[in-house]
Amino acid sequence: MDHFNEMDMTLLKRLSEADGIGGMEREVSRIVTSYGEKYSDEIQYDHLGSVILKRSGEQKGPKIMLSSHMDEVGFMVRSITEEGYVNLLPVGGWWGHVMPAQEMTITTSKGKKIIGVVGSRAPHGLPEEIKEKVMKPLDLYLDLGCPSKKVVEDLGVQIGDMITPNVQFREMNDTDYLMGKAWDDRCCVGVGLEVLKQLSRGTHESTVYFAATTQEEVGIRGARTAVHTIKPDVAIALDVTTATDTPFDRAGMNLGEGVVLSILDSLTIGNSGLVEMMEEIVKDLNLDVRYDFMTVGGTDACNIHKMLDGVISMTISIPTRYMHSPRLMIHKKDYIQTIQLVTEFCRRLDWMKVDQLKAAVGIIQE
Template sequence: MTFKQIDLNILRRVSEADGIGGCEREVSRIVAEYGAPLCDEIIHDNLGSTIMIKHGSGHGPKVMFSAHMDEVGFMVREITDAGYIKLLPVGGWWGHVMPAHELTVTTMTGEKYIGIVGARAPHGLSQKVKNTVIAPMDLFLDMGVKNRQAILDLGIQIGDMVTPNTKFRVMNDPDLLCGKGWDDRVNLGTMLEVMRNLEGVHTDADLYFAATVQEEVGIRGARTATHTILPDVAVALDVTTATDTPLDTAGMKLGGGLVLSMVDHLTLSNPSLIAMMTQIAQANDLDVRYDFMTDGGTDACSIHKMLDGVVAMTASLPTRYMHSPRLLISRTDYEQTIRLLTVFCQQIDWQHLDGMKQAIGIQAHQ
């Protein structure tokens, strides 16, 4: 089939949107805006996940794709008398990556204000202090005001969302793209691009593209979305760690092609589903790699344990500098993943799914 040229504006908008766990509304609206013309129906569960449905023949399996909308960020937990904001991490942060970066505070009314994470000057510090990483709970945001009342006058309150202030950028090699929130906003783009490729294309399966909430704080949205969809098979879309910088020793590089996750800390991918994806990749001249992630998990860890069990796996995209204000991804990896999943949507049917179940000793569906 002919694949559409990717729309970088989708990636720019989902990357630059602000949305920590529990505050994904801004992201959800962008996803729904792009998804509405490409699907038959959009529904929401009561936790806030956005589920875009493309109906198939009416006789095929339900296929769920899942990519989470939330990014790692912070909440305002205290406003000092001197006008500094103390932060509560929402998701996994390493304090080393934060000092001197700009963050955006988003108020309950949607107003946005920029502050700077406080950082000490090195002059006069002992070597011990210089070598100590600041704990995220000890970080503070300097809003450039003189006192607490000035913060309150801006409309900033305890509990307001705080996120990195990072703009999307095509790097000097145009294959590399910089942005915030690629974990997992890049795969919101993946789902929307697959939907673009399938516009006007018949599938046997009913396709459910779920933009889920609260993954970074306990993989929560995938659970409620699964109960809403009741899928027969599911593919979680997430990122994995690129290890191709001078800080690393070997392994996963950007631009090497799509990645199928065999195992992570919380999930064993269905081997027959992995095999089907591998066959599609090879038949379409796509570069396929495999990932074994021993720390962390994806939406698949919740999905595969829901209901009476769901045939599931994770497809991953490598990213440099995960859980930091700026991440890098490869356009090549992104495009290859989109092509793989587009073809998968056209091929998956009960015959394939029954074969996957029978491979682990389960009787075919009636």
Template sequence: MAKEPYGNINLDLIREMSEAHGISGCEKEVSRVMKKYMAPICDEITYDHLGSIIGLKKGHLGPKIMIAGHMDEVGFLVRDIDENGFIHMLPVGGWWGHVLPAQTLYVTTATGKRYHGVVGSSAPHGLPKEVKEKVMKPIDLFLDLGVDNRQEVLDLGIQIGDMITPDTQFEVMNNPNYLMGKAWDDRLCAAAAIEVLERIQNDDITADVYAVGTVQEEVGLRGARTAANLIHPDIAIALDVTTAMDTPADQGTIQLGKGVVLSIMDAGIIGHKALLKEMEAICHDLNLDINYDMMTVGGTDADNIHKAYDGIICMTLSIPTRYMHSHRLIIHRKDYVQTVEAIAELCRRLDWDKYRALDQQFR
């Protein structure tokens, strides 16, 4: 019997977010997608000066809640073009060299034209054992555009500093609950912030709800800082992905299809204890599944948001994904849907009494 897809999601939104191209510092194409979907359901759309987009649904003079997902994906910049027309690349964000050889990438010029290329690879025949077992450095790889020389590349309008991104089409997998695409880190969560607004658009809420697509997360959580300073939220939820540990290559407790993941801590934040308890209560009330995540390395936008001004009540909710920071990642609809439902309910419940109760944690 064919599997039924879990819950209601906006597949068009998710597809467009995944297939948009935008590394750190080049997120405009992604923010345009977010604006397209937020405009009909927001009272106001603004930007910070780095390019983070902020959609506001106004409440009734209540606390401000910021829901942030970052728009940038890992990719590359054109670092050099050699005389034979091969492009040498500068990684933007974390890459493992072994996921790249023979994969196709796009170069986007300053005028928006896009050109296809393939990452060079070596045939295994006759390679010395020490070469086969050597860890590849992404900065040593090159992109082959299928041209004769450097001048041909320049004639295409490609310049030093142009963006390079994975060539991946969104796909619903054989079980429709599994979705594959690029840039789930963190376009999936930026889309989730929009879907929270869609869930509450007809609700009479007290809180002002800000859905934010932040920039430059992969290179230092930069947009989270500027957006938080612009909004000055009372409470914030950072949405990000976490590593699914349910494949033969990775074994652990975080698995696809298990529901909401509450992040207790990472390298840059210890989640606010009272907010964590509130999210647990919401999940229990809505019969949502609860999982917990703790990371000793890496972080999310929450790491910068919670330090804004005199401190923001803040934590991260995570959505598991397989094959992070590669061309193709896989996620599960249930995790996405339940995360959206939990945050939407927090937005409905948040008023000044609730805020003061959470704020008493350290008093």
């Protein structure tokens, strides 16, 4: 993938615009299976809804688990007032500042899409203490433009229905920048699918499993059960990290500067041998590289590396602006270089390299 125009933009658009909070990822998983089936030998689901695509290698090589979570941060219908307003229950982490006056979509149990707007207040005459106060997500509501609770219920809205931002994917004014909702972590779901497609164009010894996992934003749950289904020898979590190249931040993690290797986050320390192997591939492919030390939060690797008798793991990240908001921004270069890196890793891994990765943490081979 040497050129940006080799990206499947339709796939990214579909993934971004699909609605799927924790526990309700069905729309996303159907995209994963429909796109990935031609590049997979087998597709299976675990009982939390994670979908696992298997691509067999040429020999009985090691098992690689690639993991990207399908769920986005969103809301559920908490209650409906007599006046027809919908109260919100956050599902995942939200900051009140990014919510007022945003359009949201309610997806009913029958799949109907209903648009509303998060309520806001006019600034006229508000006391300073109110203007400067961040509203709590639980205090906000969705206005469907309905006069009563009965009208809302007649639309099919029920307690527990999913609510997600109503945002269209778009290429920005410099078309290397992509804006959309749910890049956390749908851009990495795209990476996993593109890796399977790239692997279909050659041979590899390892058996590659791409796990599109559920419920990461509410406790990193789907990756835990997917591990038991796969029983991998090595795992790579694919997730986003926070870009720090806006006027709000000090420069450091910029969009468009290549792959990001996560050395550690608050929940996982990457296998040092695995990091070194990725560095070698980066050099061989002439990719650009940065390093991430995320001291708050974690990825699917958090639970993967602690399962079974321990799994050799690390995280590879894509930087995004405006994480956990209705609109996020990523860069095509970061996306493509991540696909190149992970694809080459899957082609190179064999049992000898697995032994080297074990030795990196002091395991003596018998």
